[in-house]
Amino acid sequence: MCGIVAAAAQRDVAPLLIAGLKALEYRGYDSAGLAVLQDGEIHRVRAKGKVREMEAEYLAAPFPGGTGIAHTRWATHGVPNEANAHPHVAGRVAIVHNGIIENYASLREELKARGHVFTSETDTEVIAALIEERIAGGLGLREAVLAVVHGLEGAYAIAVVSRDEPGRVVGARRGAPLLVGVGIGEHFLGSDAQALIQVTNRMIYLDEGDVVEITRERAQVFGLDGRPVERAVRESELSADAVERGEYRHYMQKEIFEQPRAVADTLESRLGANGVLPNVFGVGGDELLAKVRGVHIIACGTSYHAGMVAKYWIEEYAHLPVAVEVASEYRYREAVVPEGTLFVAISQSGETADTLAAMRESRRRGYLGTLAICNVPESSVVREADLKLMTRAGPEIGVASTKAFTTQLAALALLSLQLARQRGLDDARYADLCAQLQALPGAIERALALEPQIVELAEHFIPRHHALFLGRGAQFPVALEGSLKLKEISYIHAEAYPAGELKHGPLALVDEDMPVVAVAPNGPLLDKLKSNLQEVRARGGELIVFADNAAPMDGNAARGHLLRIDAGGEFIAPAVFTVPLQLLAYHVAVLRGTDVDQPRNLAKSVTVE
Structure with missing residues (x-):
C-alpha cells in the first residue's frame, strides 16, 4: 500500500527519494510528497495524483539537501488531497507513516485540548504532534519517537526528521514493514527493498517493535526499551533489471508471460525424477509434515483462491481434512483446531496485515506448526514461520496478481504431493502426478499461445x-480468480459460481448481454458441466468456453466461443486454465482503456486492515 523512502547522505537526496517512490508506484497510491532538511528548515512538496505530478512541482522550485523523507499515500483517514498527503509537519518535525493508528481519535482530542491545531484529517499528523511535544519537553528525536510509539495502538512504519537534528532520520515499525539500506557514507529507510535497490543491495530487515536511527555514518537499531540490538545485514537478491518492463506494454502482460520461467524456478531443486526432494520446506520439514492430521490454510484475495485449489488436491490425494479461510475472518473468531493441524499462511508479499496477524494468532491456538508460502524471503511471514517454501516468482509489479498465483499453486502442489506420499499414495499415481507437475511450465507456455485468439x-x-x-x-x-482479474482491471462486474449452482440463482441474470465464461477440463464432471452450459445457451447467454483438448465438446454453438487448451492432466489443469483467464482480463482492460498496472482504489501490498 503506502510507500516510504528516507535517506541520510552526503549527496542531494531528493532525486533518490523520487526515484524510490517511482519504484514503489506498483503498490497503489493516490498522492505523493517529500520533505528535505535544508539550512535548518523543513522544505516540503506534496501533490494529489502520481509521483510525476509531485516531481514536477519539486523541479519547478528544487530544495537540495542531504536528509529527507518521502511517501506515496493510499487514503485511509481523509480523502486524497494535498492537505492529507504525507509528509506531515508539526513544528520542527516532519513524518511519513504507513499503517493505521487505531487510537488516533482520542489522541487527537487530547492534543486539541492542549492547543494543537490540525491541518489534515489523517491519523499520521497526530504522531507528528506527539513527537513535537516530546522534543519541546527536552527529548532528542530518537528518545521522543521511542516515548511516543509506546502509546500508539494499531500498525505503523514511520520515518521522522527534525530540523533540530540535521543529518538524522529515525524510523520505527510495528505491524508494517520497514527496512534499512546500508550504503557507503549514506543510509536509507524503505518500506520495500524495491525502493532502495537502485542505491544499495545491502539491507537490514527490522523486527517487530524496532526503532532505528540512521545518519550518513551508521544505522543503529534499538528495541522498545531503548537498548541497542543487533540486526543482521543481508544482501538482497533483487536486481534493478528485474523491475523493468522491457518490450511489454504493461507489467501485467510481462508477468503473465514470465509464468513458465517462474513456475520452473519454483520447482527447480525441489522436484526430482523420483518425486519431491527431501526437506524442501526447511530443516525438519519432512518430519513435521509426517505428523500432520489436518490442514488450515489462511490467506487473502488471490492467495485465498490458491488455497482453495490446494484443498481439492490435499483432500483427494492425501485424504486429510482441509479448511481454507479468509485471514480477516479467521483472526476474529475462535477456530476449532484439531490435534495435529498444520497452519499454512499464503502471501505474495509476506506482509499482508490480516494474514500476518492470523499467523501470530495461530501460536495461541495450538497448531502442530506453521508453514509460510511466500515470494519474499525477508518478509515477516517467512521469518516468523516454522517452515517456509519460497515461490520464486520474482518481483510482481502489476497490482493484479498473475505469476504469484501460479507459483503459489506450484508450491502448494509440492505440499500436496509430499503429504500424499507420506500417507501411502500408490507409486504409479504418485509418479503420474509428479510427471504432470514437471510438465507444468511447458503447459503454461502452450496456453500463452492462445493470446491472438483471446485478443x-x-x-x-x-x-x-x-x-x-x-x-x-x-x-x-x-x-473465482478469473472473475477477480476481470473486475480488478477492467472494472466490469464479474461473479463466479460452481457450475452446479447456476440453477440456484445466478441463472436469473443470464441473457444476451451477459457473457458466461466456463473452464472445461476433461474429467468425470465434464458431462455435468456441459449440461450447465446448455442451460445458458437455452436462455440466450453468450458462452465463452475454455476446454481441454481431450474433452469431447460439440464445437461452437450459436452465440458461443470455444477455445481449446492442452491442460496437461487433471492435477495441473487449474494452473493451466488460469492463464487464458488472465490474458482475457488483461486484453479487455487494454481495450477499455483502464490503468492496467495500477487499477483504481487498489494496492499491491495490503499492509493495513
Whole structure:
C-alpha cells in the first residue's frame, strides 16, 4: 500500500527519494510528497495524483539537501488531497507513516485540548504532534519517537526528521514493514527493498517493535526499551533489471508471460525424477509434515483462491481434512483446531496485515506448526514461520496478481504431493502426478499461445457491464480468480459460481448481454458441466468456453466461443486454465482503456486492515 523512502547522505537526496517512490508506484497510491532538511528548515512538496505530478512541482522550485523523507499515500483517514498527503509537519518535525493508528481519535482530542491545531484529517499528523511535544519537553528525536510509539495502538512504519537534528532520520515499525539500506557514507529507510535497490543491495530487515536511527555514518537499531540490538545485514537478491518492463506494454502482460520461467524456478531443486526432494520446506520439514492430521490454510484475495485449489488436491490425494479461510475472518473468531493441524499462511508479499496477524494468532491456538508460502524471503511471514517454501516468482509489479498465483499453486502442489506420499499414495499415481507437475511450465507456455485468439475474444467484452464465470471441482477457484482479474482491471462486474449452482440463482441474470465464461477440463464432471452450459445457451447467454483438448465438446454453438487448451492432466489443469483467464482480463482492460498496472482504489501490498 503506502510507500516510504528516507535517506541520510552526503549527496542531494531528493532525486533518490523520487526515484524510490517511482519504484514503489506498483503498490497503489493516490498522492505523493517529500520533505528535505535544508539550512535548518523543513522544505516540503506534496501533490494529489502520481509521483510525476509531485516531481514536477519539486523541479519547478528544487530544495537540495542531504536528509529527507518521502511517501506515496493510499487514503485511509481523509480523502486524497494535498492537505492529507504525507509528509506531515508539526513544528520542527516532519513524518511519513504507513499503517493505521487505531487510537488516533482520542489522541487527537487530547492534543486539541492542549492547543494543537490540525491541518489534515489523517491519523499520521497526530504522531507528528506527539513527537513535537516530546522534543519541546527536552527529548532528542530518537528518545521522543521511542516515548511516543509506546502509546500508539494499531500498525505503523514511520520515518521522522527534525530540523533540530540535521543529518538524522529515525524510523520505527510495528505491524508494517520497514527496512534499512546500508550504503557507503549514506543510509536509507524503505518500506520495500524495491525502493532502495537502485542505491544499495545491502539491507537490514527490522523486527517487530524496532526503532532505528540512521545518519550518513551508521544505522543503529534499538528495541522498545531503548537498548541497542543487533540486526543482521543481508544482501538482497533483487536486481534493478528485474523491475523493468522491457518490450511489454504493461507489467501485467510481462508477468503473465514470465509464468513458465517462474513456475520452473519454483520447482527447480525441489522436484526430482523420483518425486519431491527431501526437506524442501526447511530443516525438519519432512518430519513435521509426517505428523500432520489436518490442514488450515489462511490467506487473502488471490492467495485465498490458491488455497482453495490446494484443498481439492490435499483432500483427494492425501485424504486429510482441509479448511481454507479468509485471514480477516479467521483472526476474529475462535477456530476449532484439531490435534495435529498444520497452519499454512499464503502471501505474495509476506506482509499482508490480516494474514500476518492470523499467523501470530495461530501460536495461541495450538497448531502442530506453521508453514509460510511466500515470494519474499525477508518478509515477516517467512521469518516468523516454522517452515517456509519460497515461490520464486520474482518481483510482481502489476497490482493484479498473475505469476504469484501460479507459483503459489506450484508450491502448494509440492505440499500436496509430499503429504500424499507420506500417507501411502500408490507409486504409479504418485509418479503420474509428479510427471504432470514437471510438465507444468511447458503447459503454461502452450496456453500463452492462445493470446491472438483471446485478443479477438476480448472485443466482445468492451460494451459489457457484467460477466459470469463457471467452474466445477478444482476449477471453481480458477473461475473465482478469473472473475477477480476481470473486475480488478477492467472494472466490469464479474461473479463466479460452481457450475452446479447456476440453477440456484445466478441463472436469473443470464441473457444476451451477459457473457458466461466456463473452464472445461476433461474429467468425470465434464458431462455435468456441459449440461450447465446448455442451460445458458437455452436462455440466450453468450458462452465463452475454455476446454481441454481431450474433452469431447460439440464445437461452437450459436452465440458461443470455444477455445481449446492442452491442460496437461487433471492435477495441473487449474494452473493451466488460469492463464487464458488472465490474458482475457488483461486484453479487455487494454481495450477499455483502464490503468492496467495500477487499477483504481487498489494496492499491491495490503499492509493495513
